[in-house]
Every structure is written in C-alpha cells, then in structure tokens.
Amino acid sequence: MVRSLGIWLLMGLVWSAEVALDLPDPCIPGAVMQASLTVTDPESQVTKVELPEVPGLTWQLGRTSSQTRVVNGQASSSLTVGINLRAAKAGTLEIPPITVRMRNGSALSTSATTLRVAPGEARLTGDLMGEVAFEPATIVPGESTTLTYRLWVRRGEVQTLGINPPEGAISLGERQIAKGRAFDAQGQEWTLLTVTWPLTFAEPGPRTVRGQQEVLISVGDGFFDQRVTRHQTAIAPATLTVASLPEVGRPADFTGLIGPVTATSALERERVSIGEGVVLSFTVSGRQVELVKRPALVIPGVQVYPKDEKAEGGHHVFRWDLVPTTPGNALVPALAVPYFDPAGKTYRNAVTQPLTLTILPGRARDLGAVGATSAEPAPVAVAPTGPTLPPPRHGQVTPRPAPWLAPAVFVGALIIGLAAGGWARRGPRQAHRGRALRTAGKDPAALATALLALRPALTTEAQRTAADRLQARIDGTRFGGQALGDIADLVTTLEVVP
Amino acid sequence: MIRVLALLGLLLGTGVAEDPYQTWAQGRPAEALPILIAQAGDHWDRWQDAGLAAAAAGDQGRAVACLARAMTLAPEEADPRRALRALGVECPPSWHERAGPLGLPGRGWSGVVLLALAGLALGWAAVGRRHRRSAGFLGAALVVVILPGQLAGVVDGQHHWAATVRPTHLLDHAGVPLAPLAAGTLLRLPDRAGWSGRVVVALPDGREGFLAAADVNP
Numbered sequence: 199m200v201r202s203l204g205i206w207l208l209m210g211l212v213w214s215a216e217v218a219l220d221l222p223d224p225c226i227p228g229a230v231m232q233a234s235l236t237v238t239d240p241e242s243q244v245t246k247v248e249l250p251e252v253p254g255l256t257w258q259l260g261r262t263s264s265q266t267r268v269v270n271g272q273a274s275s276s277l278t279v280g281i282n283l284r285a286a287k288a289g290t291l292e293i294p295p296i297t298v299r300m301r302n303g304s305a306l307s308t309s310a311t312t313l314r315v316a317p318g319e320a321r322l323t324g325d326l327m328g329e330v331a332f333e334p335a336t337i338v339p340g341e342s343t344t345l346t347y348r349l350w351v352r353r354g355e356v357q358t359l360g361i362n363p364p365e366g367a368i369s370l371g372e373r374q375i376a377k378g379r380a381f382d383a384q385g386q387e388w389t390l391l392t393v394t395w396p397l398t399f400a401e402p403g404p405r406t407v408r409g410q411q412e413v414l415i416s417v418g419d420g421f422f423d424q425r426v427t428r429h430q431t432a433i434a435p436a437t438l439t440v441a442s443l444p445e446v447g448r449p450a451d452f453t454g455l456i457g458p459v460t461a462t463s464a465l466e467r468e469r470v471s472i473g474e475g476v477v478l479s480f481t482v483s484g485r486q487v488e489l490v491k492r493p494a495l496v497i498p499g500v501q502v503y504p505k506d507e508k509a510e511g512g513h514h515v516f517r518w519d520l521v522p523t524t525p526g527n528a529l530v531p532a533l534a535v536p537y538f539d540p541a542g543k544t545y546r547n548a549v550t551q552p553l554t555l556t557i558l559p560g561r562a563r564d565l566g567a568v569g570a571t572s573a574e575p576a577p578v579a580v581a582p583t584g585p586t587l588p589p590p591r592h593g594q595v596t597p598r599p600a601p602w603l604a605p606a607v608f609v610g611a612l613i614i615g616l617a618a619g620g621w622a623r624r625g626p627r628q629a630h631r632g633r634a635l636r637t638a639g640k641d642p643a644a645l646a647t648a649l650l651a652l653r654p655a656l657t658t659e660a661q662r663t664a665a666d667r668l669q670a671r672i673d674g675t676r677f678g679g680q681a682l683g684d685i686a687d688l689v690t691t692l693e694v695v696p
Numbered sequence: 697m698i699r700v701l702a703l704l705g706l707l708l709g710t711g712v713a714e715d716p717y718q719t720w721a722q723g724r725p726a727e728a729l730p731i732l733i734a735q736a737g738d739h740w741d742r743w744q745d746a747g748l749a750a751a752a753a754g755d756q757g758r759a760v761a762c763l764a765r766a767m768t769l770a771p772e773e774a775d776p777r778r779a780l781r782a783l784g785v786e787c788p789p790s791w792h793e794r795a796g797p798l799g800l801p802g803r804g805w806s807g808v809v810l811l812a813l814a815g816l817a818l819g820w821a822a823v824g825r826r827h828r829r830s831a832g833f834l835g836a837a838l839v840v841v842i843l844p845g846q847l848a849g850v851v852d853g854q855h856h857w858a859a860t861v862r863p864t865h866l867l868d869h870a871g872v873p874l875a876p877l878a879a880g881t882l883l884r885l886p887d888r889a890g891w892s893g894r895v896v897v898a899l900p901d902g903r904e905g906f907l908a909a910a911d912v913n914p
Contacts (some may be wrong), residue, residue, distance in 0.1 A: 366872065400873050453863070453876075489876050491863060587782045588775040590748050591741040592717055598740075598770065599808050601853065604846060608811040615819015615831075623825040 215239050217298050217306040222381060224316035225285045229385025233257070233281040235296060235308070239274055242302035247279055250294045255313065257283035285315040322382035325352045326413045326431045330361050332438040339440060340456035340486060341540045342370050342398050345407065347433075349391040350380055353415055354429065356391065360411035361433060363395050367405070370396040370485075402442040408435035443538055447545050453491060455537035459484035461548035463533055465520075469556040472522055476555065477505065480516045482535050482548065487514040493533050499524040500555070525559040631655060632693035640682055642675045655695045664691040716749070725752035733762065733914055740770035744779065746914070751783055757879030760785055760859035761914040764882060771852030772803050772845075785859075785882050786900065791848035802845020811846075814838035856885040858897065858912040866905040867894065874905050883912065 216238045222231045237244060249257055260280030267274050285291065295307040321327065328349045337343045347361045363369070378390040399405060410430050418424040459482060466477040482490045488509040495502050495518055505517040522528055530553040539546045631652045638644035649669060656662050668688040674680035716728035716735070732746035747762030760783060766776040772792045780787045792799050801810060817835030821828045860881045865873035883897040886904065894906040 366870070368872065401871075491878065587748060587751065587779050588744070590717065590720075590745040592745070593739075593741065595741040596805070599805055601849070604808050604811050607808050608815045611812040611815025612819045613815075615816040615821075616823055617819070618816075619820040619822060619824030619828075622820075623823060 215241055215306060217296075217308055219293070219296060219308040219311065221293070221311065221313050222385075222387075224314045224318070224381065225283065226318045226381055226383065226385035227285050227288050227315050229318075229381075230282055230284050231381075231385050232260070232387075233283055235279040235281060235298070237277045237279075237298055237306065240277055240300060240306075242300040242304065244277055244279075244298055245301050246299040248297040248299070249281070250296065252291055252293060252313075254286045254289070254315075255283060255291050255293075256286075257281055285313065288315050288317065290314055318381040318383045318385060319350075320383045322350055322352070322380065322386075322388055324431075325354055325415060325429060326350070326411060328360070328411045328431060328433045330407055330409075330433055330436045332407075332436055335437070336439045336441060337398070338443050338456065338538060338540055339400055339402060340398055340454060340538075342396055342485070343438060345395040345397055345436075345438075347391075347393040349393070349411060350388045351391065351413060352382075352386060352388050354413035355415075356411070356413055358412070359393060360409040361393075361407060362409070363397055364405045364407050364438075366399060366401065367395075367397045368400060370398055399438075399440045402440045405438040405440060406435050407438075409433050444543070444545075449536040449545055449547075451491070452536045452538070452545065453489040455484065455486060455489055455535065457484065457537045457539045457541075457546065457548075459487070459535060459537040459548040461533065461535050461550050463530065463550040463553060465530065465553055465555060468554070469558060470522060471558045472525055475519050475521045478518045478520050478530060478553075480518075480533050480550065482514045482516075483512055484537070484548075485512065487512060490514050490535055492516050493535070495531075495533070497528055497530055497555075499526065499557070500528050520555065522555065522557040525557045528555040528557055529553075530555055630696055632695040635689055636693045640685075642672050642682065645685075646672050646676070649692075652692060652695050656692075657695075661692060661695065664688045668692070717745075720749050720752070725749040726755070729753055729755070729758065733758075736762070736765070738769060740766040740773060740776070743769065744776050747776070747779060750914075751779075756783065757859065757861040758914045759783060760880035760882060761861050761912065764857035764859045765914070768855070768857045771855070772799075772849055780882070783880070785880065787882065788900075791851045792845075795844045795848045799845035799848045802842035802847075803849065807842055807845055807849075810838050810842050814842065856887070858883050858885050858895075860907070860911050861914055862911060864907060864911040866897070866899065866903070866907065868905055871906075875899075875903070877907075883907075885912075 218236050218238070220234045220236065222233060225231050235247060247259055249259070258281070260282050262277065262279050264275065264277045267276075291313040293311045293313050295310050298306045300306070326349070328347065330345070330347045333344045333346055335343075345361075345363055345367075347359065349356065349359075374394045376392045376394075378392065380388045380390045382388060410432050412428055412430045414426050415429055416424050416426055461480070461482050463478065463480045466479075470476045478495075480493070490509075492504060492507060493516075497520065499522060501521040501523060503519040503521070505519050507514065507516045509515075520528075520530075532549050532552045534547040534549045536545055536547050538544075631648065635645065635648040635652060638648045645668070649665060649672065653665060656665055664687075668685055671680075671682055671685055671688075675682045716731040719725075719731075720728040729746060729749045732742065732749055736742040736746055743762050743766035747759045747766060750756075750759035750762055760780060763776045763780050763783075763785075766773070767780070767787075770776065771790055774793070777787050777790065777793070792803070801807065814835045817831045817838065821832030821835055824831060860877050860879055860883065862879050864877050866875045866877055868874050877899075882900060884900075886896050886898055888896045893909050895909050895912060896904060897907050897912070898904045
C-alpha cells in the first residue's frame with residue numbers, strides 16, 4: 199500500500215514536469231531557423247538534450263535561458279533551450295521524440311512531430327506589409343461578410359490600426375484580433391496580426407476600405423542614442439459589392455430575412471378534448487429573425503387565438519391558443535417563412551412539418567372522486583376579457599370647448615368681478631342736482647326740493663345769488679300767490695352744479 | 697393620397713354621396729374607411745370612427761393610427777384609449793385617467809363654467825365692498841376643484857401620438873435601419889422637425905429615430 203502510494207507520488211512528481219518542442223512553421227529551406235525546447239517545472243537540473251538524427255535536417259543546441267513565474271502564489275519555473283536548425287530542401291520531415299536527461303536520472307521526452315519545410319513568403323519585404331479583404335466580397339443587404347485585415351510586422355510597434363470598417367457598416371459582433379508569426383524568404387520571423395470585423399450592410403452599393411498603416415521603430419545604437427521613427431505603408435484598398443436583392447421571384451410576404459433560416463412548430467399536447475385549449479409554438483431561427491411577422495393560421499374546426507411572441511438569441515417564437523370545437527383529427531398546416539439564400543442567390547421558404555391534433559369528444563373527466571363520474575359540468579362564469587371596442591359615434595358628440603376658452607373665460611370673469619366689486623365699493627351715483635332743478639320745471643314744490651339739495655354744492659357768488667333770487671320767486675309763488683315768472687336764466691346758472 | 701382619392705371620388709360621384717356609415721353597416725368597412733378618413737379633419741370622434749372601421753376591416757395599422765389621432769385631438773376622452781387597448785395596443789395611462797373623478801369637474805364645458813364663476817368670485821373678493829371673504833373662499837375652492845382637470849388637460853395635450861400604418865423600420869439620422877416595427881406600433885411624436893420626408897418618432901421604450909412620413913399617415 200505504501201509502496202504503490204510512493205510510486206504514484208513519484209509519477210506525480212515526474213508528471214508535473216513537461217517538455218515541449220516549438221518548431222518554426224514553415225521552416226525555410228537553406229535558412230538557419232530558430233526552434234526551442236522548453237522544460238516546465240523540472241524537478242532536477244537538465245544535464246543533456248539528445249537531438250536525434252533526422253535526414254535532411256541539421257540542428258544543434260543554442261543558448262539556454264530560464265524563467266520563474268509566480269501566479270496566485272504558485273511558483274513555476276521553465277528552462278528554454280534554443281535550437282538552431284537548417285533544412286536542406288522543401289518537404290515534410292519526421293521529427294522523432296527528443297530526450298531530455300535530468301541530473302536525478304529521470305528523463306523527459308517530446309512527442310514525435312513533423313516539420314514542414316517550405317519557402318517563406320516572398321512578398322514579405324521591408325518592415326511592414328498589410329492587406330485587407332472582404333470575405334465574401336459580394337453580398338446582399340443583410341448578409342454577413344468579414345472584413346479581414348492582415349498586418350505583417352518585421353520590427354516595430356503598431357499603436358493604432360490604419361484600417362476600419364467603412365461608413366454605413368452594421369456590426370454583427372465584436373472585433374477579433376489574433377496574433378501569429380510568419381517567415382519571409384530569408385527565414386526572418388515576422389509577427390502576423392489578423393484583425394476581423396463581422397459586418398453587414400443595409401443598402402446596396404459598393405463599399406471600399408483603404409488606409410495607411412503606421413509603425414513605430416526604435417533606431418539607434420546605444421541606450422542614450424535611441425529614438426523612435428515613424429514608418430507608413432499604404433494598404434491596397436478592398437471593395438465589397440452589396441448587390442440588390444433580386445426582384446424576380448421575390449415572395450409577396452418577404453420581410454428581408456437572409457438565410458440560413460430554419461422553422462419548426464410544436465404542439466403542447468397532441469390529444470385534447472373539445473373545448474380544451476392547447477398551445478401551438480412556431481419557432482423561426484436565424485439571423486434578424488425579429489423581422490418575421492406572425493403568419494396567418496387557419497385550422498378548420500379549431501378556434502385560433504394569437505398569443506404572445508418573443509424574439510431573442512436568434513430565435514423568434516410565436517404562440518397561438520388552439521381551442522377545438524369538433525372531435526376528430528385536426529391538421530395544423532405547415533407554416534412557411536420566406537428568406538433569401540445568399541449561397542444559391544434565390545428565395546426559399548423555411549417550412550415546418552404539418553402536425554395532427556387529435557380531438558376527443560366531451561370534456562376531460564374529473565377524477566377527484568374514485569368511481570364517481572361527473573355530472574353535466576356546471577357552466578363556468580366567463581371572466582371579463584378586458585376592454586372592448588366602443589361603438590361608432592356617427593358624429594353625435596358634444597362639441598368640445600377650445601383649449602383657449604377656459605383661460606379666456608376665467609380672465610374675462612375676473613375682470614367683470616373686479617369691475618362689479620369696484621362699482622359696488624363706490625356706491626350708487628348721486629343724481630345730478632343741477633339737472634334735477636331743470637327737470638323740476640315750473641313746479642314750485644319740486645323746485646324748492648331741488649334748490650334745497652343744490653345749496654350745499656354752490657361754489658361761486660353768482661350761483662349763490664341766483665339761488666337766493668330763485669328761492670324768493672318760489673316763496674312768492676308758494677306763499678304769496680305770485681307768478682313764478684321767467685326763471686330760465688336762474689336755472690341755467692344753477693344747473694351746472696353737479 | 698387616400699384622402700385625395702376619396703375626395704375626388706366624392707366630387708366625381710354621380711349622385712348622392714355615399715354615407716360611409718351605411719357602407720360600413722352593410723359589411724364593407726374597407727370601402728367606408730377612405731371616406732371616413734377624408735372627412736375626419738380635426739374631429740376626434742370621426743378619427744375614432746375611422747379607426748373602428750379600420751379595425752373591422754382588419755387593418756390594424758390604420759386602426760391604431762386613426763385612434764392615435766383621435767387620442768391626440770381629445771386626450772381627455774376615454775374611448776380612443778379604450779379602443780386601443782381593445783386592439784391589444786399598450787397605451788400609457790393619461791393624466792385624466794390618473795386624476796380619475798377628481799379631474800371631472802375641470803373638464804370640458806363644466807370646467808369653463810366653473811372657471812367663470814371662480815373668476816367672478818375672485819374679482820369680487822379683490823375689490824368688493826361686502827362679502828369679500830366668502831367670495832374669496834368660494835373662488836379659491838372652485839379653483840382647487842377645477843385644477844386637476846385643467847392641469848391634466850394641459851399635460852395630456854402636449855403629447856402627440858401616431859402609429860405605423862404598415863410594417864416598417866425605425867431609421868437613424870443616416871437612414872440606417874435600427875429596428876423593425878410592426879404595423880400598428882404606437883409612437884409618440886416629439887416636437888422636433890424631421891427631414892427629407894421623415895418624421896422624428898419615439899418608441900414606447902424611449903428610443904427615438906426617424907420614420908418615413910408616409911408610414912405614419914393613415
């Protein structure tokens with residue numbers, strides 16, 4: 199028991215160490231290339247690396263470097279042994295396992311692998327090269343394409359990309375950046391950056407992408423002689439053609455859906471009783487499926503009530519409540535959704551399979567009481583189903599007041615109220631005393647009354663004199679029997695008194 | 697366009713103009729619809745009848761668009777909103793609905809009459825010689841009673857409603873489609889000018905965009 203546990207522990211220790219061989223791909227024939235052998239977490243010092251003989255390949259060990267990393271408190275070390283190799287001619291070479299001997303007597307081996315020997319990319323010259331392309335280069339509106347920007351950098355640093363999607367592009371996902379390596383004809387290693395954007399466009403027409411790529415290169419010999427230079431390279435433009443959807447063969451109910459599209463339908467249950475509802479689901483899967491409209495559904499012998507619909511995650515689900523009214527088998531027809539197939543450049547239909555709904559006569563039995571059968575079910579009170587459409591008005595409505603009428607009426611009434619209140623505060627106007635004298639005419643009693651009311655308001659000597667003379671005339675008439683005579687002048691003088 | 701054709705049809709008619717309600721009652725609401733729309737003008741009740749005719753004809757888009765027009769012209773009326781909800785359109789409650797019975801005195805002609813009385817009472821209370829306190833109290837009480845209905849009318853009157861008459865797409869300022877819209881989608885029209893035959897609309901979820909003017913015109 200202890201011995202087997204020890205063996206397992208030893209195997210665990212051995213297995214914690216790993217060795218991996220990293221070969222250049224491709225290996226340029228005739229060029230000296232770099233490979234590396236990395237031992238991770240060696241339990242003991244490496245004493246020997248045995249490079250096997252491979253026909254057509256010359257290789258020898260190079261410089262060694264080690265590294266220790268601590269991640270989340272866990273330390274790991276690695277030893278990297280450089281290998282210089284040169285392949286004689288193009289082809290594929292079988293590389294047998296490489297053995298690494300450890301000081302403690304253990305050994306690690308790599309797996310057998312192959313080495314592809316092929317010419318490097320002759321077009322990689324200078325320090326920077328880029329190309330951009332649309333894949334595919336011709337689409338229809340709504341169809342997806344990928345804008346791919348490949349950038350080879352021999353030396354230097356790229357800070358910003360010189361290519362971006364053209365104006366009007368609709369993004370279908372996140373930009374992806376991948377890093378790799380390539381080799382030129384001389385065997386020099388280049389860094390390959392591949393940037394992709396999934397796009398589509400809503401309107402037909404050509405779209406061109408062009409630009410310049412800048413790379414920063416440090417030049418200078420010594421530490422204090424370093425300076426950064428900028429190098430720019432023009433990127434050859436790429437054109438995407440967004441062709442119009444063909445008019446010929448376009449279905450009348452086409453909603454702009456671009457394939458591939460699938461459609462399925464399913465019943466909640468396949469056997470129901472009359473009057474018992476069942477839900478039918480119709481699912482359309484694909485891209486932009488939110489464009490799909492609810493199809494018309496007619497099933498003889500079944501009342502169909504549209505239910506809810508939901509579109510998310512590339513699926514659009516429509517549901518109906520089906521309530522059968524007659525027993526038998528009801529056929530739920532196949533439902534179709536038209537879409538444009540960009541591969542075949544034609545319109546197609548995503549069609550479901552027809553379904554059969556078996557309708558049993560009578561309502562479902564109440565099995566609550568064993569042995570008892572339910573009598574004629576009591577009518578169920580129908581709950582109110584919600585708001586109903588109002589009846590037409592036929593023009594018979596009370597005219598509505600204009601919006602400005604209410605505030606105008608309020609202001610007008612306020613003014614009237616103020617005026618009324620002000621008039622009430624001032625009191626009734628007194629009669630014009632002078633005119634009352636005129637109105638009295640030749641009536642001595644009325645003249646005496648009017649003159650009496652007038653006296654307190656006399657202001658001038660002439661008015662007072664006229665009042666005295668008139669009073670004398672009136673007294674003479676009333677008490678002396680004399681004629682009143684002409685009093686016009688006197689009345690004229692006094693009638694101006696308010 | 698429908699209105700022009702309908703009016704042209706009326707002008708070129710050989711005899712008595714056909715009563716659209718009669719046509720509707722005869723089971724031909726689709727034929728009555730263009731005439732009802734042409735005759736609607738600024739009458740909310742005629743737009744509501746046009747919406748009901750469109751609903752009877754199965755044209756959900758035009759039904760909702762006509763009822764939205766009725767709702768804009770008469771925000772205090774409950775019938776257009778009730779009809780929209782009966783058609784399955786989610787319609788936000790108006791301030792008249794929120795005010796409930798509190799808003800009734802301040803609505804319509806009763807609001808006008810009560811405002812007149814309030815104005816008289818307050819004017820008297822300001823400068824009258826007697827019964828000023830009573831008049832002031834009466835005027836203030838009338839204002840308090842009328843205020844909910846009047847305020848609801850002002851707030852509801854600021855919203856202008858429309859709906860898509862056919863399936864279409866919400867566009868951004870550059871004409872790029874943003875989202876599909878089914879026929880009969882209720883929209884709010886912000887008070888901003890559109891361009892190039894497009895109008896600014898706001899969706900129920902708050903998103904704004906542009907639509908072709910023909911897509912919201914019943």
